[in-house]
Amino acid sequence: MGRNRRPKESGGDKRHFSEWRKPSASASTCRDLTWIHTNRFPILSPSSPEFLDKVVDPELEQWGRKLNELWKDLGRKISDDVEQNPDKYSQIFVPNPVIVPGGRFREFYYWDSYWTIDGLLLTGMEETVKGMLENFIQMVNDYGMVPNGGRVYYTRRSQPPYLIPMVKLYMDQTNDLQFL
Structure with a gap:
């Protein structure tokens, strides 16, 4: 598909596209919007x-301790409002906390959770793993x-x-036969 007009005819703004900026919300507004439907869960x-x-x-031992502390930052609990008003959110409600693959994420990812679960079990966090498995079930x-x-647009793949x-x-790790 071609352009409708040649670049010279596209208006008076001669800035490079990387110089264009849209107005942005304040950090506190963004933080508030994020917390509406997903809460960090320690x-x-x-x-x-x-x-x-x-x-x-x-x-290596010190690095391992710092790595272990990351679990606290990666925990998320989906707001009950997502369950009560699913048409307002793209997130899928799950009842138990999840661990996200990185700090910018607000939802679980299936493949990543395998490796996360392996690490959680290594650090003795069986209850967190059990909750994540219940979510997947x-x-x-x-x-x-x-x-x-954990988004509705992922439900077809x-x-x-x-x-x-x-x-x-x-x-x-647990031999928790009641879970089965």
């Missing part, structure tokens, strides 16, 4: 997971599969089937 992680006691390199009940991520391997990781 996941309780052990301050000293057992495996770190076995790390002999002090720098709810997705299977609601959509027939686990969507690619998934990722490789990792729910069973996730449950296996959990069962190998």
Whole structure:
């Protein structure tokens, strides 16, 4: 598809496109909008997971402790308003807190959660994992599969089937037969 007008005829603004700026909202407004439907949820992680006691390199041990602290920043709880007014949100409500793959995310991602669950179990956070698995099982009940991520526009696509391997990781660690 071609342009309707030649560049010289497109108006008086001769700035490069990278110089164009749209007015932006203040940081507090953006923060308030984010908190409307997703709240950071401080996941309780052990301050000293057992495996770190076995790390002999002090720098690696310190790095492991800092990494363990990230769980607190990556926890999210979906607002009850998303459940009560699903037509107002693109997020999918899940009842249990989730761990997102990075600080900018507000929803879970299926594939990423496998690796997250492996790390959570390593740090002794079985209850968090159990809640995430319950969320995924709810997705299977609601959509027939686990969507690619926690948004309604992901409900027509998934990722490789990792729910069973996730449950296996959990069962190998906990032997929680009541969960099955």
